[in-house]
Amino acid sequence: MSHSHLLHTSFVPTAPPSLRRRIGGGSHLPRKPHLIQSKIREIFMPALSSTMTEGKIVSWVKSEGDKLAKGESVVVVESDKADMDVESFYDGYLAAIIVDEGLSAAVGSTIALLAETEEEIALAQSKKSSSPASPSAAGSNDAPVVLEEMPSPVPASAPVVASVSSNAGAVGSAVHPASEGGKRVVASPYAKKLAKDLGVDLKGIVGSGPNGRVVAKDVEAALAAVNVGGGAATTAAEVAKPSGVELGSVVPFTTMQSAVSRNMVESLAVPTFRVGYTFTTDALDALYKKIKSKGVTMTALLAKATALALVQHPVVNSSCRDGKSFTYNSHINVAVAVAIDGGLITPVLQDADKIDIYSLSRKWKELVDKARAKQLQPQEYNLGTFTLSNLGMFGVDRFDAILPPGTGAIMAVGASEPTLVGTKDGRIGLKTQMQVNVTADHRVIYGADLAAFLQTLAKIIEDPKDLTL
Amino acid sequence: MQSAISLSLSSPSLIARSSAANDTCPSPLRSLRFCGLRREAFGAGASSAATSLRLASFNSRSQHSNLNGVFAALKGNGAPSSSGFDYDLVIIGAGVGGHGAALHAVEKGLKTAIIEGDVVGGTCVNRGCVPSKALLAVSGRMRELQNEQHMKSFGLQVAAAGYDRQKVADHANNLASKIRSNLTNSMKALGVDILTGFGTILGPQKLKFGKGDSGDKIITAKDIIVATGSVPLVPKGIEVDGKTVITSDHALKLESVPQWIAIVGSGYIGLEFSDVYTALGSEVTFIEALDQIMPGFDPEIGKLAQRVLVNPRKIDSYTGVFASKITPAKDGKPVQIELIDAKTKEPKETLEVDAALIATGRAPFTEGLGLENINVQTQRGFVPVDERMRVIDANGKLVPHLYCIGDANGKMMLAHAASAQGISVVEQVTGNDHVLNHLSIPAACFTHPEISMVGLTEPQAREKAEKEGFEVSIAKTSFKANTKALAENEGEGMAKLIYRPDNGEILGVHIFGLHAADLIHEASNAIAMGTRIQDIKFAVHAHPTLSEVLDELFKSAKVKLTAPKTVAKAVPV
DSSP states (O other): OHHHHHTTOSOOOSSOHHHHHHHHHOOOSOOOTTOOSOOEEEEEOOOOSTTOSEEEEEEESSOTTOEEOTTOEEEEEEOSSOEEEEEOSSOEEEEEEOSOTTOEEETTSEEEEEESSTHHHHHHHHHHHHSSSOOOSGGGOOOOOOOBOOOOSSOTTSOOOOOSSOOSSSSSOSOOGGGGGGTSOOBOHHHHHHHHHHTOOGGGOOOOSGGGOBOHHHHHHHHHHHSTTOOSOOOGGGTTSSSOOOTTOOOOOOHHHHHHHHHHHHHTTSOEEEEEEEEEOHHHHHHHHHHGGGTOOHHHHHHHHHHHHHHHOGGGGOBOSSSSOOBOOSSOOEEEOEEETTEEEOOEETTTTTSOHHHHHHHHHHHHHHHHTTOOOHHHHHOOSEEEEEOGGGTOOOOOOOOOTTOSEEEEEEEEEEEEEEOTTSOEEEEEEEEEEEEEETTTOOHHHHHHHHHHHHHHHHSGGGGGO | OHHHHHHHTHHHHHHHHHGGGSSSOOHHHHHHHHHHHHHHHHHTTOOSOHHHHHHHHHHHHHHHOSOOHHHHHHHOSOOOSSTTOSEEEEEEOOBHHHHHHHHHHHHTTOOEEEEESSOTBHIIIIISHHHHHHHHHHHHHHHHHHOHHHHHHHTOOOOOOOOOHHHHHHHHHHHHHHHHHHHHHHHHHHTOEEEESEEEEEETTEEEEESSSTTOEEEEEEEEEEOOOEEEOOOTTBOOOSSSEEEHHHHTTOOOOOSEEEEEOOSHHHHHHHHHHHHTTOEEEEEESSSSSSTTSOHHHHHHHIIIIITTTTEEEEESEEEEEEEOOBTTBOEEEEEEETTTOOEEEEEEESEEEEOSOEEEOOTTSOGGGGTOOOBTTBOOBOTTOEEEOTTSOEEEEEEEOGGGTTSOOOHHHHHHHHHHHHHHHTTOOOOOOGGGOOEEEOSSSEEEEEEOOHHHHHHHHHHHTOOOEEEEEEGGGOHHHHHTTOOOOEEEEEEOTTTOOEEEEEEEETTHHHHHHHHHHHHHHTOOHHHHTTOOOOTTOTTHHHHHHHHHOOOOOSSOTTOOOOOOO
C-alpha cells in the first residue's frame, strides 16, 4: 500500500495480504472511531440490462468476513451477454452471503449482507439464518481476487458499475498488487510481446504469475478462450462443465445461450433471401501481409472494406423495424460474430467507415478480449447495423448465416483459397478467391441492392488501396 | 622437426595456449606470437636432430633473456638491471593487463614483480569475460537445442532440453579457477614475483604493499605500472543486495535464474547477460538511458542485432529512462524499480520484477593507490594518461616512471586493450618508443550470434571524413551468401566495411553473425599493420569457411586506385 502512492494513484490494491489474513484472526485494523452508527445493508441482485429479470452469481470475489472498500468489486454476475463485476458503494464487511456461486436470483432480491463494522458481522449472520437461502460456501473462497462489493440500500436498477478487472475465479491468483486494481497491467516481457502478436488485450487477463503478474500462459489461455473450441479460461462458475460434455445429461442453457435461442426463433419472422459472390483476394492478401506487422487483422480489413461499400449503398445498411418503413442508420457499425466459450457474441466496430484501419484493428483486439472476458458493455455488442460472420479460418469455403433481428443484412465469409480460374483471354490461372454469401431482409433490401453492394465490395477488395487511407 | 620444436617449448606455450580459451585475455596471443617467432628462427635452416634443436632453442633464449620457463622458475627472474632498485618493474594489479605486461617484461629481461590485492586474473578471469563465456557457451547450446525449427531443418530430433543451474554455475566457476591457475603458473614459471596485498605508491619509484597494516613492505622500482582495473558501476539510488539486485559479479555465479529480470544498461555486458538469461528461460526488460538500446554499436549493426537478438526473444525495453531507485525484494515484495525520464527527470513508471542486474558500466578502481603522494588527481576516478600511458599529474606534467594501463585509465575498457597497453609500456621502458593504435583493437560481444567490431563506426567515420576532407565508402556482405554459414543454418548476419575509397585505408569493420568475434581479427590485424584493401583482397581464404565473409567484403570494396601496386609476381612452383 505504501507503493500505491508511488504509483500516483489513490487506488489501494484490492486484496493485500494483510487484509486476507484477517479472515481468521479478526481485529487489529485501526477503525475510525466516528463510524459508530451501525447498519446492516442488504446487497441486491442488480439489473444489468433492461431485459434482465434474474442474474446468476458467477463468483463471489469476497468471502464472508472480508473487509470491503467503497468501489471494490464484490461479486461477478452473469447477465444475458456479459459477466459484470458489481462493486460496493460503501465501506464495510461482507457479513453473509445469501446466494451462493452458481445460483441465480431474481433482480432486486437480496444476495448478501453488508455489515458496517466487524462487530455487526455476527448480527448480520444471525439475520441471514432467518432468511431462506443456503449458508456455507463463502468461507472457502479465499482466492484473493479483485473486486468490489455492492452493498446497498440502492434499489436494483441503481447505477451499477462494471469494473475494469476481469471476472473472478479465473486461473490465477491475485491481481498484481501494483496493477492498481486493474488500471495498470503488470505483464512479463514475453506476455506483452505475445499479447501484441496474438492481438490479445492484456487488460482483461487475470495473471497467474508471481504477485498476480500476467505471464505468457495467461495470454495463451486468453487466446484459446477467444478462439472457437478454445478451452479453459472461463469463469469459475462455468468450469463445472466446460468442454467435456456429460453424455446422456440435459444441460440447461446459460443466460447467453437462452438469449441466442430467443433471437434465433425471432429471426424466423423475417423474410430473408441470399445472394452469393466470389472475390479475388490476391491484392487484399498482399496488403494484409504488408501491414500485418502493424497489428492489422484480416477481420479489421474485411470490416473496413464492408463499411466503405456500405457508404455507397445505404439501403444495405438499413433495417425494417415495424414492417412498414425503412430505417436508414446514420452510422455504419459493423458487428462481427465471435465464438466464445459457451456461446456467440457480436462485438461492434462502430463507425467502421470513418476509423482508420490501424485504430480499427486495435479496437477489434480490445473488443475480442473483452468478449472473451465477458465484459462487453451493451453498446459494444448491441448497435450493429450490418453483421460479418467469418468461418474462413476453419477452412469453410461457403456457408449461410441467419439474419440477426433488428438488422438488414449479414455476410457469411468463407475461406480465401487458391483457385484455378479461366480468364477472359482464354487462359487459365491460379487466383486466390473467397466466397461470400449475404443474407438480407427482403422487406427493405432487394436482390439488385445486394448485387450492386457486392460489386462495390468486390472492387474495393480487389483494389484495396483505399483501405489504408 | 616442427613438432620437436613445439615440444621443446611446451611448458610455457601450453600454459599460454590453454588460457586461449578465454576470449579477451590476450596473453595467449603474445605467447603464440612468440612461438611463431621461434619457429621461424629455428625452423628455417635447421636440419639437425631434434635434440640439438631443443638445445639451440634453450641457448638462444638464455642468451638474451631469463625468459625460459624452466630456467627462470629455478633461478627467479634475475637481478635488476639498474642498480639501486628492488625491481626494474613493479605492476600493481594482476589482472589481464598486469599479466600481459609482466610476461612481456620478463621476455625483455626485466626483473619484475606483480602486486595482487585480490586474486590473480582480475575482473576478466574471475568476474568478467571468462566466466561469462562459460555461461554463454551453455546459453548458445540451450538456444540451439530449444530451437525446434533449427533442429528440424537439420533433420535432428531433440527432446525437451533442460539444464541444471548448479552445474552451469559450476562450469563457469571451474573455468575461472582453471584460467586463474594457468595465469598464476605462467607467471611463476617465468619467475615473476607475485606479491600479495594492496599496493600503494609512496613517492616516485617507491611503493609499499601488504594489508595496509604495520606488516607492509616497502619496495623500490625503476618503473611502476598501475593496472588496478575496475569494479561494476552502481549508480546512486540503487541498492545492491547481491540476491535480487545484482551486478555482473553476482550474476556470473548464477545463484538463481529469475523468471523476470530487468537489466539496467543495454551495452555489451547487458546484452550478453540477456542472451544467457533468456536462453535459461528468464524474461528480460532492458532499461536504457539513451534513446535506443545497444548504444555504442554501429547503428546498422545495432538495428540488425536488435532484430535478431532482442525482438524475437522474451525481451522488452524502456529507453530514454533512468532507474532512479531500485529496491531489492523483501517481505514478499518484488524488486521495485522507479523510472524517471532521462531528460526531464520526471517520474515515469514503477516496475516490479523478480531481479535486477545493474550493467551500467564499470568504474575505475583507483582508491587507496596513493596517487595523492605524487600529486595525481583522478578524473571521475580514472588516472589521466597520455597516449603512451604515462601518468599526468595535477599540473599537467608527466610523472616520470609511472604508467597506468587498462580500465584504470579508461581509454578502452577491454582486457586485451589493457594487455596491449602493458606491452606497449614495457616496450617503452626497454628503449623502444611505442604508441598503441587503439583503433586497431577489436571488441566483441558474445551473444548468439556474436557481434564484433574494430575501428570507427559509420557515424564516427563520416564525422572524421567531414573534418579531414576525405571520402568514405561502405561495403557490406551477408552471411546468407556464405556456404559455411548456410551449412550451419546460421545465415543471419552481415559484415560491414568502412573505408576510404581514395587510398584503400580500412577505417572500421563491424560483423554480426556466426563466430563474428573470431572473424574480426583479419580486419584488426590489417588495421594494425596498415594493410590496405587493395592488398588484402588478394589474400586467400580456405573454402568453405566463414572467413570468406571478410574475403568477399574486401573484394566488394571499390578502391579508386589505377593499379594495385603490390601484385605478387607469378612464381612457378
